[in-house]
Amino acid sequence: MKRVYLDNSATTQTHEEVAKIMVEYMTEKYGNPSSIHSFGREAHKAIEEARAQVATLLGANPNEIFFTSGGTEADNLAIKGVALANRKKGNHIITTAIEHHAVLHSCEFLEKEGFVVTYLPVDENAMVSLEDVRKAITDQTILISVMYANNEVGTMQPIREIGQLAKEKGIYFHTDAVQAVGSYPVNVNDDHIDLLSLSGHKFNGPKGIGALYVRRGVRIGSIQKGGSQERGMRAGTENVPGIIGLGKASELAGAEMDEKIKKLTGLREKLIEGIIAKIPDVKLNGHRTARLPGNVNFSFLYVEGESLLLNLDLKGVAASSGSACTSGSLDPSHVLLAMGLTHEVAHGSLRLSLGRNNTEADADYCLEVLPGILERLRSMSPLYASYAASASNPCSQCQRHG
Amino acid sequence: MYTEKVMDHFTNPRNVGEISDANGVGEVGNAKCGDIMRIYLKVEDNIIKDVKFKTFGCGAAIATSSMVTEMVKGKTLEEALEISNQAVAEALGGLPPAKMHCSNLAADALHEAIKNYIENKGQ
Numbered sequence: 001m002k003r004v005y006l007d008n009s010a011t012t013q014t015h016e017e018v019a020k021i022m023v024e025y026m027t028e029k030y031g032n033p034s035s036i037h038s039f040g041r042e043a044h045k046a047i048e049e050a051r052a053q054v055a056t057l058l059g060a061n062p063n064e065i066f067f068t069s070g071g072t073e074a075d076n077l078a079i080k081g082v083a084l085a086n087r088k089k090g091n092h093i094i095t096t097a098i099e100h101h102a103v104l105h106s107c108e109f110l111e112k113e114g115f116v117v118t119y120l121p122v123d124e125n126a127m128v129s130l131e132d133v134r135k136a137i138t139d140q141t142i143l144i145s146v147m148y149a150n151n152e153v154g155t156m157q158p159i160r161e162i163g164q165l166a167k168e169k170g171i172y173f174h175t176d177a178v179q180a181v182g183s184y185p186v187n188v189n190d191d192h193i194d195l196l197s198l199s200g201h202k203f204n205g206p207k208g209i210g211a212l213y214v215r216r217g218v219r220i221g222s223i224q225k226g227g228s229q230e231r232g233m234r235a236g237t238e239n240v241p242g243i244i245g246l247g248k249a250s251e252l253a254g255a256e257m258d259e260k261i262k263k264l265t266g267l268r269e270k271l272i273e274g275i276i277a278k279i280p281d282v283k284l285n286g287h288r289t290a291r292l293p294g295n296v297n298f299s300f301l302y303v304e305g306e307s308l309l310l311n312l313d314l315k316g317v318a319a320s321s322g323s324a325c326t327s328g329s330l331d332p333s334h335v336l337l338a339m340g341l342t343h344e345v346a347h348g349s350l351r352l353s354l355g356r357n358n359t360e361a362d363a364d365y366c367l368e369v370l371p372g373i374l375e376r377l378r379s380m381s382p383l384y385a386s387y388a389a390s391a392s393n394p395c396s397q398c399q400r401h402g
Numbered sequence: 403m404y405t406e407k408v409m410d411h412f413t414n415p416r417n418v419g420e421i422s423d424a425n426g427v428g429e430v431g432n433a434k435c436g437d438i439m440r441i442y443l444k445v446e447d448n449i450i451k452d453v454k455f456k457t458f459g460c461g462a463a464i465a466t467s468s469m470v471t472e473m474v475k476g477k478t479l480e481e482a483l484e485i486s487n488q489a490v491a492e493a494l495g496g497l498p499p500a501k502m503h504c505s506n507l508a509a510d511a512l513h514e515a516i517k518n519y520i521e522n523k524g525q
């Protein structure tokens with residue numbers, strides 16, 4: 001059966017060159033970077049080269065890059081590490097309602113430790129307002145954490161403006177850039193970023209490796225205790241193959257960036273326009289233009305996301321949804337709810353996320369199978385029946401369920 | 403995560419639709435939770451002659467709706483009232499634990515439809 005992978009925000013295919021070089025660091029150059037013999041020195045040299053590759057992608061210095069097990073650990077380290085090390089300076093943190101759970105749950109942990117956290121709302125496009133950030137700042141604020149781009153709806157936040165504001169106020173600025181790095185040109189200096197989380201497997205690197213960028217001079221403490229690896233910031237023997245893979249993926253992402261953005265944006269627009277043209281009663285979630293190149297997110301009214309995903313999967317299309325049924329909880333996505341979507345509209349959301357391997361044919365195939373699936377599910381839906389019976393002027397903005 | 407039987411009822415649901423002259427209709431769930439099931443009954447001489455459903459919900463919600471309609475066709479109302487949500491799930495070869503709570507409501511919808519039929523009849 002034809003298989004089309006449109007879930008690149010969940011994870012991506014590891015680049016062949018990345019996988020190849022990783023094997024070399026498992027089977028041949030397997031030394032521990034802390035060892036003084038030639039095996040160790042070989043591995044040590046390689047991870048320093050990888051550090052430089054990651055730094056180059058972000059416009060940072062290599063000594064500002066700390067390897068972690070992924071985006072989640074980088075977020076935990078950034079938020080807890082900065083908060084706990086700056087307690088004497090203040091106890092207030094500003095973040096947003098649409099962050100990844102790695103950020104939200106780290107903040108909740110800190111609330112239990114006596115910190116005060118402001119969770120900023122977003123508008124209907126999932127955009128944070130710079131003014132809201134400004135108004136939330138108090139003399140106790142020590143950290144602002146706003147994601148670069150949202151993982152569900154793709155909205156890109158006014159990072160540079162928030163970074164500038166944080167800099168003026170002397171407050172540390174962290175951004176979870178897991179979805180942006182490798183898919184969008186991120187520069188820590190242009191954007192006035194003090195701390196940035198990234199994850200390898202979101203841009204064709206391996207799983208289990210990520211990094212935290214920490215601007216020189218930022219006061220931060222370690223969370224994981226043990227040996228002195230990563231200059232004491234992150235104890236534990238380095239994941240050498242992962243680090244080498246992340247370095248390679250960073251190099252490749254930098255080289256392919258312009259081409260990838262152009263291609264993904266083209267496919268994104270094809271999908272967005274195609275869905276709007278072919279399927280009635282849909283709502284595009286997320287900002288129309290300030291959006292990740294590869295993100296498409298729609299709510300299809302009167303249907304539920306999981307049954308949509310299962311039907312797509314039966315046709316070979318892999319996607320994801322913000323429906324409760326797919327999140328393992330009883331509530332649909334906190335991001336969609338924060339944007340003001342009603343529960344039923346949030347339940348009917350579908351995310352299609354594009355990656356470097358996707359083609360025009362993939363988008364065409366998706367557009368070919370989607371209308372039939374929607375028609376079938378809607379014909380079974382009691383919501384659609386009552387809607388069709390009473391509505392004479394179908395709208396596409398879902399005011400009916402607003 | 404779903405059994406073959408669930409996927410069979412999900413991909414080829416039985417008895418989808420409405421009955422225009424139904425004499426019992428029951429609905430449970432709400433859109434907020436992500437599941438709504440509506441069951442239509444045509445009852446004659448205490449026997450369920452015809453049954454159809456419409457469901458908004460996940461794979462389990464659709465499969466349980468389909469299964470319950472198969473289970474009750476031709477049954478007496480008393481027999482139908484004995485069918486539980488648990489029995490529907492078992493007939494499907496089981497459901498994932500998370501689905502037992504939120505999406506396993508088809509028997510409830512059936513019972514609501516029977517209640518509605520009895521109320522209609524009484525009037």
